[in-house]
Amino acid sequence: MRLALVIGVCGLIVLALLMVPDLSGLAHWAVEQQRAFQNEMAGAVRGLRAGNPGATAALLTAAGAYGFVHAAGPGHGKYLIGGVGVGSRVxxxxxxxxxxxxxLAQAAWAILLVYGGFALLEVSAQSVTTLAEDYLAPASYLVIGLIGVVLVWRGLRGLARQRTSGHDHGHDHDHDGACCGHAHGPTPDEVAALGSVRETLALVGSIAVRPCTGAIFLLVIAWQMDIRAAGAAAVIVMGLGTATLTGLVAVSSIAARGMGQASASRFGAAARIGPALQILAGGFVIWMSVLFLGGGVW
Known part of the structure; x- marks a missing residue:
């Protein structure tokens, strides 16, 4: 009963954290803002090519703003960051x-893909866009789904370990089983698991493998107008704009996890909150991955 109550509380927290950004009004606003900032970037690039003063600053400002509103719109990065924040001890x-x-890795990959494709392979802009949307995007969604599976599996394993131990004390204290013969929660190794280099690279790579379409658009124009350094700099700033929004999601997810832990303590199921959050967050990440793969996300 206590576990069911905790899972219910955690579920509400996860949904509140990760579903609110997808309200239709915000979605339409984000799309309109992206279009507006994309037009501003195109104008700034033309101004830069013509030698207009202030064009560089205008380009960087529009690129950073585009990156922020792009992250608020359709995209998987914020879901994965939020899910990991809620469902792990990172x-x-x-x-x-x-x-x-x-x-930043997503921005760097876009630069490498576009400039490298043009310089080394002499591919067309359409070929780069097709590669990003038809091949790299599905690969990214699959990797994200696998990360969700890992979260669910760890949560189920944690619950199974607690059942094997035979009881749930429902209290918080910092010992690893030396005094009563079993663990009262994740071990120190499990707590740090999502902070390992391998898994950090997996998280970063799953987001970065699909370059932003706005970055590709900007880099193509910059290449054609022979202002490649400015285009690359603007895409890096665009990445920082995206990082600002995903950073806010990261902070919110940690706060949501703390709320879940506090609620579990009140209901006397503190030891089970970690596995429950992992299962819920992992399930959400898998669900979003399937939606993206099926094209069901605006």
Whole structure:
């Protein structure tokens, strides 16, 4: 009964945290803002090519703003960052680092894909866009789904371990089983699991593998107008704009996890809150991955 109550509380927290950003009004606003900032970037690029003063600043400002509103719109990065924050014991500082690294890696990958494709392979702009949307995007969604599976599996394993131990004390204290012969929660290794280098790279790579379409658009124009350094700089700033929004999601997810833990303590099921959150967050990540793969997300 206590576990069911805790899962219900956690479910409400996860849904409130991760579903609110997808309200239709916000979605339409984000799309309109992206279009407006994309037009501003195109104008700034033309101004830069013509040598207009202030064009560089205008380009960087529009790119950063585009990155922020792009992250608020359709995209998987914020869902994965939020799901990991809710469903793991990763620290806020580490999750913020992951959010920034994933956004910057996404920007760097876009630069490599577009400029490298043009310079080394002589591919067309349409070929780059097709590669990103038809091949890299599904690969990214699959990796994200696998990360969700890992979260669910760890949560189920944690619950199974607690059942094997035979009881749930319902209290918080910091011992690893030395005094009563069993663990009262995740071991120190499990707590740090999502902070390992391997899993950090998996999180960053799953987000970065699909470059932003706005970044591709900007880089193509910059290449054609021979202002490639400015285009690359603007895409990096765009990545920082995206990181600002995903960083806010990271902070919110850590706060939501704390609320869940506090609620569990009140109901006397503190030891079970970690596995329950992992299962719920992992299930949400899997669900979003399936929706993206099926094209069911606006």
């Amino acid at each position: 620290s806020m500082a580490r999750l913020l680092v992951i959010a920034v690294l994933s956004s």
